[in-house]
Amino acid sequence: MDLILFLAFAAIAVICALSVVLQTHPIASALSLVGVMGALSVLYLLLGAEFIAMVQVIVYAGAVMVLFVFVIMLLNADAESPRSTSAMAKALGLPIFLAFAAVLALAVLRLFPDTPLVRFGEFTGGGPADVGMALFTRYLLPFEVISVLILIAIVGAVVLARKEID
Amino acid sequence: MLDSFIPSWAELLRFMPEIILSLVGSLLVMLEPVTGPKSKSMLGHVAIAGLIVALGATFVAHANPGAAFSSMIVVDGFATFFRVIVFTVGILTIFSSYQYLDREGSNRGEYYALILFSVVGQSVMVVANELIMIFIGLEISSIATYVLAGFLRDDKRNNESAIKYFLLGSFATGFLLYGIALIYGATGTTDLGEVRQAVLQSAEPPVLLLSVAAGLMFIGLGFKVSGAPFQMWTPDVYQGAPTPVTAFMSAGPKAAAFAIFLRIFVTVFESVGDRWEPLIWASALASMTIGNFAALQQKNFKRLLAYSSIAHAGYVLVALTARSEIGTASAMFYLAAYALMNMGAFAVIAHVAGKGETTVDVSDFAGLGAKQPVTAALLTIFMLSLIGVPLTGGFFGKFYIFKAALESKLLWLAILGLLNSAVAAYYYLRVLVVMYMEEPSARTENLEPMPMSLQAALWLPAAGVLFLGIFPSAVLEFASASARLLGQ
Numbered sequence: 096m097d098l099i100l101f102l103a104f105a106a107i108a109v110i111c112a113l114s115v116v117l118q119t120h121p122i123a124s125a126l127s128l129v130g131v132m133g134a135l136s137v138l139y140l141l142l143g144a145e146f147i148a149m150v151q152v153i154v155y156a157g158a159v160m161v162l163f164v165f166v167i168m169l170l171n172a173d174a175e176s177p178r179s180t181s182a183m184a185k186a187l188g189l190p191i192f193l194a195f196a197a198v199l200a201l202a203v204l205r206l207f208p209d210t211p212l213v214r215f216g217e218f219t220g221g222g223p224a225d226v227g228m229a230l231f232t233r234y235l236l237p238f239e240v241i242s243v244l245i246l247i248a249i250v251g252a253v254v255l256a257r258k259e260i261d
Numbered sequence: 262m263l264d265s266f267i268p269s270w271a272e273l274l275r276f277m278p279e280i281i282l283s284l285v286g287s288l289l290v291m292l293e294p295v296t297g298p299k300s301k302s303m304l305g306h307v308a309i310a311g312l313i314v315a316l317g318a319t320f321v322a323h324a325n326p327g328a329a330f331s332s333m334i335v336v337d338g339f340a341t342f343f344r345v346i347v348f349t350v351g352i353l354t355i356f357s358s359y360q361y362l363d364r365e366g367s368n369r370g371e372y373y374a375l376i377l378f379s380v381v382g383q384s385v386m387v388v389a390n391e392l393i394m395i396f397i398g399l400e401i402s403s404i405a406t407y408v409l410a411g412f413l414r415d416d417k418r419n420n421e422s423a424i425k426y427f428l429l430g431s432f433a434t435g436f437l438l439y440g441i442a443l444i445y446g447a448t449g450t451t452d453l454g455e456v457r458q459a460v461l462q463s464a465e466p467p468v469l470l471l472s473v474a475a476g477l478m479f480i481g482l483g484f485k486v487s488g489a490p491f492q493m494w495t496p497d498v499y500q501g502a503p504t505p506v507t508a509f510m511s512a513g514p515k516a517a518a519f520a521i522f523l524r525i526f527v528t529v530f531e532s533v534g535d536r537w538e539p540l541i542w543a544s545a546l547a548s549m550t551i552g553n554f555a556a557l558q559q560k561n562f563k564r565l566l567a568y569s570s571i572a573h574a575g576y577v578l579v580a581l582t583a584r585s586e587i588g589t590a591s592a593m594f595y596l597a598a599y600a601l602m603n604m605g606a607f608a609v610i611a612h613v614a615g616k617g618e619t620t621v622d623v624s625d626f627a628g629l630g631a632k633q634p635v636t637a638a639l640l641t642i643f644m645l646s647l648i649g650v651p652l653t654g655g656f657f658g659k660f661y662i663f664k665a666a667l668e669s670k671l672l673w674l675a676i677l678g679l680l681n682s683a684v685a686a687y688y689y690l691r692v693l694v695v696m697y698m699e700e701p702s703a704r705t706e707n708l709e710p711m712p713m714s715l716q717a718a719l720w721l722p723a724a725g726v727l728f729l730g731i732f733p734s735a736v737l738e739f740a741s742a743s744a745r746l747l748g749q
Binding site for chain 1: 385
């Protein structure tokens, strides 16, 4: 059961991710991204990270994607025109990617040759209380420093979106 | 567990420079709407004051070394050394920005705030002792720099520069993050010290996974330091960005990225060192060769310095390839000298560039020696230091790097690096020839006198370059003592 759930949602995530890149219309790409986020949240849930799974749905699949879609619609973006890719990128892109994936798979297989499957419910400690505890004790400093990151994102958006240079 | 909830005073003290700069940065954003359009430079003075206070706090923090916040950060000599570099770069950037921003009609408080926040990010990077912390610092520094590169929003070249830097930079960050994820997967922790312990203590260290992680992090960090083969973005971004921002990018974020490069590769990946050494070896050689030979053909001075910055990244990668304490120390010394000489050279360009940066070709500098002899003399010092002529900081920087390479039996890399420096001398000297031997150009004929702020941005690095060239031992001894702390 766990294996079937994992395989199904992992496959959905990969297919949706490919679709994000391959679709020519921005709205279709954005909706595929919702699919990736949703499938990922199920994978988190299988790993026992309930809080992260919920946040993934509410924040990413919900709030962030709604903003994306709004912006795309406001800009009235059309399907992108086909671009010319260099011949080298076309010829080498896929083989290099496959080689990279093979190396990664090999590394993981070597490191964990016969690890048993993760059973649903085996992991605990991904609830809101645990996450909150970690955020405010061990990871207090990164949590605080991220506020600077958000602040510069806002300042940067204001700078780049201002009406005219005075 | 709860006793670590409230940070102690000592911990706050160790993080004080970043706290001060974040507060001053926020203050600037709040002051910006209430200052009149004529007095925006006041905000720059506030930013400089903040940086000087932070510099003081750095020395106070250095007197109380150690880890803080569940060993998220560690204040050691290495961190202090790089903190001083990035704060100094911040001060020099603001000094060279006043005139430039006034000329472009874009003197705004957000500019100074973004510089301060970017410096906070770099400072977090160099004190971080934990991969998540390093990542957050890198993102703060990068995002602020992307915005700064496109600060003159109505300038097409600014837009090109910002969008190229942003797209490629985010892509490279993805690789870095993947590398961090693999390290966590292999060892179950992101704390540099714990990762190192986990690798040393395990009977069968996950060599393959760590090598892949090292490769991925090399891609991410190689982009940030513009080492080959991830250097393609550098000329376009450096050319398009406002000149003071280019100076900032080529010194501050680069030094901080090299700091984490050293910290991660010398501590975490030490055990797989013989795997990544050929990779860095090839990258160092390619960076030096591509940078120097491409620079030979440049007419635009900013583009020339962009290629030269690729070459200089190659020299520092040589020091990293040495994989020794003296290699680390020489890289630290070189980055300090390079930050100073590059800041100075770009300050001269910012002065000559003119409104809209219409005169930034090397030929526009013709006759500078006759018209403004002091400016020309200072630019000469920076160019000689970039070549690596004795009595300048650049000489000892290169000397220590190649010495470290030879001690680690990297004979060929040292020979090819030295040949490369000889090639580099040609294009730096060409600037001097144009400046002193040719008739004044239309630009130098009517060059306005240099304002005080820009003079500070020239004299300070010139003094620093000469100090490093005449009394190198003081700085080098500090660097060597700090390099020993790595890996504890």
